[in-house]
Every structure is written in structure tokens, then in C-alpha cells.
Amino acid sequence: MNLQKLLRLVWQSIRRSKRDFLFSSVGIIIGISTLLFFTSLGTGIKETVLERVFVVRQLEVIKKTYDVGAFQSEGLFGAKKLDDSLIEKLQKVEGVRSVYPKMKLTFPTGAFGGKQLIGKDVRGELVADGLPAELITEEEVDPTLEVVFKDYEAISCKQKSDCPTAYTCGDKGVCVGEPCEARRGEESEACEGAAYCHADRKQCMIPIPVVASPKMLEIYNGSIHTALSGSSGALSKLPKLSKKALVGFEANALFGRSFFLGDSAGGKQDVRRVRLVGFSDKAIDLGATFPIGYVKRLNAIHSGREEAGKEYHAVVVETESNDVTASVAQQIEEMGFALSDKFENAQRASLLILLITVIFNLISAIILAVAAVNIMHTFLMLILERRRELGLLRALGATRAQIRMLVLSEATALGLIGGSLGIGVGFLATRLVDSIFQSQVQDFPFKPETLFGFAPWMFFMCLGAALFFCWIGALLPAIRASRIDPAAALTGR
Amino acid sequence: MNIRVEGLQKSYGKGELRTSVLEDIAFGIDPGEFVAIMGTSGSGKTTLLNIMGGLDRDYRGHVSVGPNELAKLDEKQLARLRNAKFGFVFQQFHLLDHLTSLENVSIPRFFDADAAEESQALARARELLTTVGLGEKLDSYPSELSGGQKQRVAIARALFNCPEVIFCDEPTGSLDRSTGLQILELFQRLNRDEGISLIMVTHEEHIARLATRIIRLEDGVLVSDEANTPKKPAATTLEDGAGPQEEE
Numbered sequence: 056m057n058l059q060k061l062l063r064l065v066w067q068s069i070r071r072s073k074r075d076f077l078f079s080s081v082g083i084i085i086g087i088s089t090l091l092f093f094t095s096l097g098t099g100i101k102e103t104v105l106e107r108v109f110v111v112r113q114l115e116v117i118k119k120t121y122d123v124g125a126f127q128s129e130g131l132f133g134a135k136k137l138d139d140s141l142i143e144k145l146q147k148v149e150g151v152r153s154v155y156p157k158m159k160l161t162f163p164t165g166a167f168g169g170k171q172l173i174g175k176d177v178r179g180e181l182v183a184d185g186l187p188a189e190l191i192t193e194e195e196v197d198p199t200l201e202v203v204f205k206d207y208e209a210i211s212c213k214q215k216s217d218c219p220t221a222y223t224c225g226d227k228g229v230c231v232g233e234p235c236e237a238r239r240g241e242e243s244e245a246c247e248g249a250a251y252c253h254a255d256r257k258q259c260m261i262p263i264p265v266v267a268s269p270k271m272l273e274i275y276n277g278s279i280h281t282a283l284s285g286s287s288g289a290l291s292k293l294p295k296l297s298k299k300a301l302v303g304f305e306a307n308a309l310f311g312r313s314f315f316l317g318d319s320a321g322g323k324q325d326v327r328r329v330r331l332v333g334f335s336d337k338a339i340d341l342g343a344t345f346p347i348g349y350v351k352r353l354n355a356i357h358s359g360r361e362e363a364g365k366e367y368h369a370v371v372v373e374t375e376s377n378d379v380t381a382s383v384a385q386q387i388e389e390m391g392f393a394l395s396d397k398f399e400n401a402q403r404a405s406l407l408i409l410l411i412t413v414i415f416n417l418i419s420a421i422i423l424a425v426a427a428v429n430i431m432h433t434f435l436m437l438i439l440e441r442r443r444e445l446g447l448l449r450a451l452g453a454t455r456a457q458i459r460m461l462v463l464s465e466a467t468a469l470g471l472i473g474g475s476l477g478i479g480v481g482f483l484a485t486r487l488v489d490s491i492f493q494s495q496v497q498d499f500p501f502k503p504e505t506l507f508g509f510a511p512w513m514f515f516m517c518l519g520a521a522l523f524f525c526w527i528g529a530l531l532p533a534i535r536a537s538r539i540d541p542a543a544a545l546t547g548r
Numbered sequence: 549m550n551i552r553v554e555g556l557q558k559s560y561g562k563g564e565l566r567t568s569v570l571e572d573i574a575f576g577i578d579p580g581e582f583v584a585i586m587g588t589s590g591s592g593k594t595t596l597l598n599i600m601g602g603l604d605r606d607y608r609g610h611v612s613v614g615p616n617e618l619a620k621l622d623e624k625q626l627a628r629l630r631n632a633k634f635g636f637v638f639q640q641f642h643l644l645d646h647l648t649s650l651e652n653v654s655i656p657r658f659f660d661a662d663a664a665e666e667s668q669a670l671a672r673a674r675e676l677l678t679t680v681g682l683g684e685k686l687d688s689y690p691s692e693l694s695g696g697q698k699q700r701v702a703i704a705r706a707l708f709n710c711p712e713v714i715f716c717d718e719p720t721g722s723l724d725r726s727t728g729l730q731i732l733e734l735f736q737r738l739n740r741d742e743g744i745s746l747i748m749v750t751h752e753e754h755i756a757r758l759a760t761r762i763i764r765l766e767d768g769v770l771v772s773d774e775a776n777t778p779k780k781p782a783a784t785t786l787e788d789g790a791g792p793q794e795e796e
Contacts, residue, residue: 059666063666071644071645448658449630450601451656452656453627
């Protein structure tokens with residue numbers, strides 16, 4: 056019996072038992088829609104939590120420390136250093152996609168500014184770190200901006216044309232700012248483009264480019280903005296902020312002096328303008344991230360120790376996929392280093408999401424199993440009702456295998472129709488829940504645009520599950536149908 | 549296609565509950581014969597028909613159809629034999645209620661590996677239905693047909709693959725006498741004009757008298773096997789397309 060004939064027979068059977076097929080497909084539709092709903096929900100939440108909140112693919116390697124009472128110690132001989140040789144080693148670990156160092160400012164730093172944003176300057180502490188400029192992608196910082204994320208004070212040159220506007224080629228083969236005269240807070244016409252006149256140094260300088268973490272924006276828009284709306288004064292009128300609105304924002308960094316921590320050990324102080332050029336997940340969670348060259352130089356100058364510009368505070372290892380993260384983490388720990396709490400949090404979150412997804416998918420599986428039992432029951436009833444029909448088909452030349460094939464094909468049709476409808480219903484349910492979520496739930500940090508994440512494999516999985524459970528349900532009836540004795544069936548014995 | 553039955557025994561149950569249905573039956577049927585198997589209810593005539601038709605394989609003895617010893621054929625070969633060489637007509641018609649006359653007649657094509665295209669198969673079914681006088685009922689469902697019309701559809705279905713033998717189990721049992729006779733005339737014509745062997749089970753003497761040979765069974769034992777001179781067929785012909793008119 057070829058496929059065309061089989062399909063014709065199946066169609067005739069479905070036409071005959073429309074109500075039974077509809078009844079059987081209800082369970083499959085509910086089961087498959089639930090399966091799609093919870094699988095996509097699990098994936099959606101996973102994407103939000105593990106890609107945005109706790110980035111599980113990014114391991115932050117830090118020095119190993121030991122708890123000694125209320126303090127932490129690096130041990131008797133000190134912890135292993137985080138330097139360039141470690142970066143080389145980590146790059147060779149299997150499963151590692153990229154490795155980049157992070158260096159924090161190791162001296163007190165303050166900041167002031169904000170007039171262009173809120174109408175008056177505010178003062179505060181500046182927490183900052185640095186990472187290699189090449190790690191910031193074009194999606195994170197628009198390369199057409201006047202100031203981009205690069206170290207403008209480490210540009211090698213042979214002539215002036217190698218340098219940016221308002222810079223000239225210095226004696227050491229590095230670009231330096233053109234001389235200028237201006238008082239603090241005043242602009243000088245001598246400095247063109249994005250450069251400003253540094254009053255103390257009397258030379259043009261391009262603001263230090265910084266990137267910020269999108270999490271800060273999430274926290275501001277999701278929590279701080281709501282809290283500020285009830286405050287008095289100008290802050291209560293602050294709008295929600297977008298990345299686009301913030302790019303180009305400038306403030307002043309006061310290196311070597313903090314409003315709370317006092318002066319740096321090096322004793323030197325310097326006021327530099329900083330400009331936000333973009334947002335990146337690689338940036339420090341709360342603070343500003345500079346190109347690492349600036350941090351190295353600033354640490355060497357203001358910390359009072361030459362080595363402060365050579366040792367990293369953390370090394371970030373980005374793995375190829377979430378699956379290999381645990382193995383990479385283990386290898387790093389075996390090398391004598393520790394991982395920051397972020398990894399543990401990410402692992403916990405990952406486990407929790409997996410657990411919840413598994414529980415809900417188990418519920419879907421139970422629904423499908425019940426549907427399979429229902430299908431078995433319906434099919435057994437149908438086989439009983441169709442005993443004479445099947446006996447007749449045997450008399451007219453059908454083999455046992457063809458009868459089995461016929462019943463299983465009917466189950467296949469049921470699976471495909473029920474599965475497709477289930478996918479449709481499940482998808483509509485996700486749209487409905489998303490729409491309710493967006494309209495009824497107030498903003499909160501990291502509030503996702505959608506709760507659900509879809510991938511093509513989910514649809515195939517749902518269709519596969521529908522077919523599997525229909526086949527399971529129809530297997531016994533198919534075997535029974537094929538064993539019908541045609542003589543007995545036709546004579547009513 | 550000749551049929552040979554030798555030492556055929558069939559029983560139901562085991563041990564003390566064992567009931568013999570057929571005992572040491574032996575006879576032969578030559579191609580083109582019209583044989584009536586007669587007997588009272590429970591005499592084993594339907595069981596004998598089912599065994600010869602390859603529907604029942606649980607027996608002892610030898611039954612061969614043409615060169616084929618039925619017991620030696622595997623399930624596939626037997627199914628193919630039923631599909632290609634046999635036709636079946638039952639007392640209860642056994643039409644599928646959800647299919648039209650045309651679809652019912654063409655069911656055998658689903659199990660015939662060498663079957664023609666669907667359009668040709670439907671053309672064949674249409675031709676057969678016209679032949680049995682149902683040219684106007686091609687798209688009617690069984691519920692829209694009278695008993696006689698249903699049996700004509702069943703006969704057309706039995707003829708679909710040009711069988712060499714048609715097995716009929718009480719083909720007029722559910723019909724009134726007049727309609728039953730019209731169906732039997734159709735059988736006589738098929739036997740005479742097409743040379744198809746007919747083996748018909750009946751418990752009615754006047755129906756058996758239409759066959760060329762009558763085999764009588766009593767309690768599973770063959771008690772007589774005699775030639776018969778059938779009545780002359782009625783004037784109605786198959787080719788006139790009309791068939792006998794009857795109440796619906």
C-alpha cells in the first residue's frame with residue numbers, strides 16, 4: 056500500500072470518526088500547548104537571568120583568599136598574581152573563547168557633574184575599572200562617534216597627521232595634546248573637536264572615554280526612577296533614561312581625592328573630564344569602565360607603587376557556551392585561582408531555572424501521558440466499533456501489517472493535527488501572557504521585553520512529543536486491530 | 549481455478565469442551581462451477597466457506613485453491629490471493645457506512661500492489677456499479693440505499709479485481725424473496741457469462757436449486773454432493789443497466 060492510498064484510507068477513517076478524533080486530540084492540544092508554554096517560558100527567563108543578570112558564560116577569575124576570622128587573607132606566601140602570563144595560560148584552556156583583564160582604580164577617586172542632565176552638579180565617589188579597548192564592539196560603542204572607546208594618550212605616531220584633532224606627535228612617538236590656555240571650567244578655542252583645554256596641564260585633551268553597564272540603566276529605570284518620583288526637588292522630575300540619551304554625557308573625575316576616603320597615597324591629584332561613549336555587558340556593574348591603558352597609568356601615578364599598573368584585579372574568561380562553563384571553572388580552580396561570587400550566583404540561578412523548567416515540563420509530560428492513555432482508550436473503543444470494518448479490510452486483501460500501519464497512521468494524523476493545534480494554542484497563550492505582563496506588571500530592573508524565548512527546535516520537539524505520545528497510545532490498539540480474525544469479525548462471533 | 553478439500557476437520561474449544569464443526573470433509577470444485585453449500589444453522593457451512601476463502605486458517609486437513617495449498621501460504625500471500633483471486637459477498641453486505649457506493653466498490657484497490665491509478669480505479673468501480681444497475685447511485689451512502697441495492701454494491705466490490713471465485717455467505721438472507729431472486733439472477737449471469745466460480749452458502753432449498761451443484765452438510769458432516777439443473781435465469785439482463793427496480 057503506497058503512501059497516497061494510505062493517506063486516502065486515513066482520511067476516510069478521520070472523516071468517519073470526526074468526533075472521536077476531536078475528543079482524542081483535546082488532550083494532545085492541551086499537553087503540547089503546555090509543553091511549548093513552559094519550555095519557552097524557561098528559555099525566556101534563562102535568557103534574561105543568565106545572559107543579562109548573571110552572565111554564566113563570563114567567569115571572573117580573582118585571587119584565591121582564605122577566611123581568617125572576620126577577614127580574608129591571601130595566605131602565608133601571598134596569592135598567585137593575575138598578570139599577562141596568566142592570561143596567556145587561560146587562553147589555552149579548552150572551551151575558552153576569550154580572556155581579558157580587568158584593572159580597578161586603586162586609589163580614592165571622586166566625581167562631580169550632571170548639570171547638563173539634571174540642571175545642577177552633584178558630587179560623589181567614582182568606582183572605576185579598565186578593560187582592553189578592543190573588547191568593546193561596534194554594537195556597544197558607535198564607531199562614528201567623535202570620541203570612541205580607545206586610549207587617546209597611547210596613540211603611536213610619527214607625524215601630527217597620525218594623531219587625533221587637537222593632538223600632535225610628541226617626542227616619545229606618542230600623541231600629546233596641543234598647548235592651550237584656559238581657566239578651570241572654561242573652554243578654549245585652541246582645542247578643536249571633542250578636546251577641551253586642561254587648565255592645569257595647559258594642553259588640549261580628549262575626555263577619557265568610558266562605558267557603563269546596561270544593568271545600571273536597568274536599575275535606574277526600574278527602581279531608582281520610581282523611588283525618585285516621590286522625592287522633592289529637581290530629581291523627582293527626572294525622566295526615564297535611554298542609552299541613546301546618555302551617550303555623550305560628560306562629568307569630571309577627581310583622581311587622587313575622594314569626598315569620603317580622603318587623598319591618595321601618591322599624593323597627586325588630577326581633574327579629568329570623562330565622557331560616556333556607550334554601554335557594555337563587560338563594564339563594571341556599578342561605576343565606569345575606562346580603556347585599561349588609562350587605569351594602568353593612573354594607578355602607577357596615584358597609588359604610589361609602580362607595580363599597581365601591572366597587576367590585574369580580575370581576569371574575565373568568556374567560555375564558548377554555557378555547557379562548558381562548569382568544566383572551564385574547574386580547570387581555573389585547579390590552577391590555584393578563585394572565581395567571583397557571580398559564577399556561583401549564575402550557577403544557582405541556572406540550576407533553579409532548570410529545576411523549574413523541568414518541573415513544569417514534567418507536568419506537560421504528565422498531561423501528554425494522560426492524553427496517550429485517553430488516545431489508547433479511544434482507539435481501543437474505535438477498534439472495537441470498527442471490528443467488522445477491519446475484518447472486511449482483511450477479507451479484501453489487507454495484511455496484518457497494513458492494518459497496523461493504518462491505525463498508526465491515523466494516530467500520526469492525530470499527532471500532527473493535535474500537535475500543530477497545540478503549538479498554535481501554546482503560542483497564542485504566550486502572546487497573551489506577555490501582553491498582560493507588559494501592561495499590568497510595573498517596571499523593575501531587567502524587566503524583559505518578553506518572558507518567552509523561542510527556538511525552532513521547540514516546535515519540532517512539540518510535534519515530536521505529540522507524535523510520540525499518539526504512537527504510544529495507538530500501539531496496543533494497532534496490534535489488537537491487526538490480530539482481528541476476519542472470519543470471526545465478519546460473522547459476528 | 550479449481551478448489552480441492554481433503555480430510556478437512558475443524559473444531560472449537562479444548563478437551564471436554566471441544567466441539568467438532570467440520571468432520572473429514574472432502575470434495576473438489578472445478579473452475580466455473582456454481583456450487584450451493586446447504587445445511588441448517590450450525591451445520592458448519594459458513595465455517596467451510598471461510599476456510600476455502602482463506603479467512604479462517606485454524607483447521608486440519610488440506611484445502612488448495614489452484615496450485616496453492618492454503619495452509620502453506622504465509623499471511624501476505626494469502627492476503628494477496630484474497631485480494632486478487634477471490635470475491636466475497638456477505639449476508640450483512642458489510643459496506644462501510646462512511647463511504648459512497650463508488651468508494652466502497654473501490655476498497656480492494658488499496659491493498660493491490662499493482663492497482664491502477666485512482667482515476668482508473670474509480671472508472672472501474674463506476675462501470676461495475678452501472679453493470680449491477682446502480683449507475684444512478686454512485687455517490688449514495690449505504691444509508692441511502694435499499695437492502696438489494698446494498699447487496700449489488702457488495703457484488704460490484706467483489707467483482708472489482710476480476711476474481712476467479714466468489715464466495716457468498718447467505719447473500720439473500722437479509723433481502724425479501726423478490727429482491728433475493730434478482731440478486732441470484734445476477735449471480736447466475738456472472739457465472740454463466742463471466743465464467744466466475746460461485747460458492748454460495750444457504751439454508752434455503754429454493755435458493756440452492758439455482759446452483760449447478762448442491763453440497764449438503766449436517767452437523768459438520770458432508771451428507772450429499774449432487775449435480776443440479778438450475779432454473780432458467782430470469783429475462784432481466786445485466787447489460788440492460790436497469791437491474792431490477794425495488795423499493796428503497
